[in-house]
Amino acid sequence: MTDRPSYYVTTPIYYVNDVPHIGHAYTTLACDMLARFKRLDGYDVMFLTGTDEHGQKIERSAEKAGVDPQAFCDRVSDRFKELAAAMNFSNDQFIRTTEDRHKKAVQHLWKVLEEKGFIYEDSYSGWYSVRDEAFYAEKELTVGEGGEKLAPTGAPVEWVEEPSYFFKLSAFEDKLLELYDTQEDFVMPKSRLNEVRSFVKGGLEDLSISRSSFKWGVPVPGHEGHVMYVWIDALANYLTAVGYPDEGAEAYKTYWPANVHMVGKDILRFHAVYWPAFLMAADLPLPKRVFAHGWWTNEGQKISKSLGNVIDPFELIDTYGLDPVRFFLMREVPFGNDGDFSRKSFVLRCNSELANGIGNLSQRTLSMIHKNCDGAIPTPGELISEDKKLLSDIEATLDVVRSHMDKQAFNFALEAIFAQASAADSYISVQEPWKLKKTDPERMNTVLYVLADAIRQIAIMAQAIMPESMDKLLSQMNVTERGFDQIGSTHRIAPGTEIPKPEGVFPRFDLPEEDAA
Incomplete structure (x- = not known):
């Protein structure tokens, strides 16, 4: 018991x-x-x-x-x-x-x-x-x-x-x-x-x-x-x-x-x-x-064997990979409503929120840390208000996600998580750590540390929908403790943690030919 x-x-x-x-x-x-x-x-x-x-x-x-x-x-x-x-x-x-x-x-x-x-x-x-x-x-x-x-x-x-x-x-x-x-x-x-x-x-x-x-x-x-x-x-x-x-x-x-x-x-x-x-x-x-x-429709049509438009999950996985398929199915439509599956929507959603979103954020951040901080998580200086806000907002997101999950509002739970990836992306654009390397290396260390911990927490929360991808991302950061009890200020990523040269987690997909044209 x-x-x-x-x-x-x-x-x-x-x-x-x-x-x-x-x-x-x-x-x-x-x-x-x-x-x-x-x-x-x-x-x-x-x-x-x-x-x-x-x-x-x-x-x-x-x-x-x-x-x-x-x-x-x-x-x-x-x-x-x-x-x-x-x-x-x-x-x-x-x-x-x-x-x-x-x-x-x-x-x-x-x-x-x-x-x-x-x-x-x-x-x-x-x-x-x-x-x-x-x-x-x-x-x-x-x-x-x-x-x-x-x-x-x-x-x-x-x-x-x-x-x-x-x-x-x-x-x-x-x-x-x-x-x-x-x-x-x-x-x-x-x-x-x-x-x-x-x-x-x-x-x-x-x-x-x-x-x-x-x-x-x-x-x-x-x-x-x-x-x-x-x-x-x-x-x-x-x-x-x-x-x-x-x-x-x-x-x-x-x-x-x-x-x-x-x-x-x-x-x-x-x-x-x-x-x-x-x-x-x-x-x-x-x-x-x-x-x-x-129920799902396929490109606006009701799915039926007679129409020959049954969506084969095995084929989708072979084409796009497992976690993007898992993500799209739970993210695209308010759970409980009918939804339409379109390859164009799939590609745009995954490129926007996965490849260009958390994927790009983590690749940029970990590459800068690997290159500029001797391949290890830097030691931060004193946090300023912008640093504290990003981290506290991510910490507060867990309760928001819990509430959505308890109502089976899966798309809103994912929206809340990925909104924090967008917030971190805005933070990195404003802080410009690539410029701080020359002007204020200590501040660069702090910004990269804050970003690393933000990514750690976002990845922990996103494990439920994309377990393989988030395992890969958290492993690149040498994060071993991955439960929700690790979210928040009492369990920050340890300075000095060595990280390997990062590898991309999410590929970019090309639009179907008819949409690309």
């Missing part, structure tokens, strides 16, 4: 009926940045991601591929693990719903809900989307160009009639509305909370939670021929990972309830309505927040 505060952040678990794309990378990157930030801030973090491997969609995809469902899941799940490695995600666990520990956990949860009287048998007839793995009421459907009925997501639906077990979701309407009213940050951003509240106020129908028309799922305990509906199965993974059903397990006691479930806006209902209702029914603590982010 640790005396550090705990923090539990989860991605949704990803369907293995397709290969990973930019949306998967985006959601997991947000969680990775948050997890890394909290670790640097002294928290005991659990960061979970994984794959959702049951359901009719998986069964059909495996059949189409000519393999059994487990072999299909193994193959595609490995691709998600490869994405996690390629993106340098720091997840503590990678869970799969085909694991025995998960089957045990979700079957226990089912039994608890059944014993408490929240599950009953009936028959289901209604509209079902295999692509979404979701049931929809008639009033939610739209009509396609060919007259076919479509889910709100645009997915095709089919009429299903089969025996099913139901969860008494209707019993939780008032409790859910009370939750949204008393804990207004349970769903974020606020626009999504309003959306969820409106859905619940419209009336809740009991939820079909088992299927009997296919076999690929967790068997319903005590009811042969039924497998669990994918959402009760999938959602329970967040409990499985921390040791449920053993509520005395160290991990469960340390990390549950989760601090943040990060999800795409298309699966908000399942996490903000069904999931808390299941937990209320089982008398289990509720997660503290569900955050629903937006």
Whole structure:
């Protein structure tokens, strides 16, 4: 047991009926940045991601591929693990719903809900989307160009009639509305909370939670021929990972309830309505927040396989390098909003804030120190007001960044950090240390020392989004202590610290040919 505060952040678990794309990378990157930030801030973090491997969609995809469902899941799940490695995600666990520990956990949860009287048998007839793995009421459907009925997501639906077990979701309407009213940050951003509240106020129908028309799922305990509906199965993974059903397990006691479930806006209902209702029914603590982010378009177009404009994160990394990709995805768009990915925007943003920003600042400063100060951090003289202001503003930035991170406002957190790099750039332009070499070498030493410590602190704060690049930069300064407890006046960089000849951290990118022209 640790005396550090705990923090539990989860991605949704990803369907293995397709290969990973930019949306998967985006959601997991947000969680990775948050997890890394909290670790640097002294928290005991659990960061979970994984794959959702049951359901009719998986069964059909495996059949189409000519393999059994487990072999299909193994193959595609490995691709998600490869994405996690390629993106340098720091997840503590990678869970799969085909694991025995998960089957045990979700079957226990089912039994608890059944014993408490929240599950009953009936028959289901209604509209079902295999692509979404979701049931929809008639009033939610739209009509396609060919007259076919479509889910709100645009997915095709089919009429299903089969025996099913139901969860008494209707019993939780008032409790859910009370939750949204008393804990207004349970769903974020606020626009999504309003959306969820409106859905619940419209009336809740009991939820079909088992299927009997296919076999690929967790068997319903005590009811042969039924497998669990994918959402009760999938959602329970967040409990499985921390040791449920053993509520005395160290991990469960340390990390549950989760601090943040990060999800795409298309699966908000399942996490903000069904999931808390299941937990209320089982008398289990509720997660503290569900955050629903937006979607990316590609050069202004909706991303789809039919258009051939799916953004491949592996290709982006190969083209631009990992940390610029990580930086752009979290910096470009207010988290929670939809965003457009354009190569021109990518190049301009990375050149402006990385290559011309912190990259140029650190290269200039460390080169001057290496050349003019015998390859070591100089000893400063007395600090003047401009020196003190730069350093105190950077120190104060940590609290600003903390506040943004706790609201999942990742782009504003990065904006605050990189504003300090701009401030340091303005400082170096005003102080002109290259002129001070002849006129006032002692003052030059002070200016370069202040700049070195400014860069050290900025790099420490930026580690969460660009861990490899900031490791390279901090290593060039021989900085070994890199937690947030090193920010501020009590932990300045040590004069006399030897530094090697610096190497550039961020390359400049060329605009795509059509934009350059």
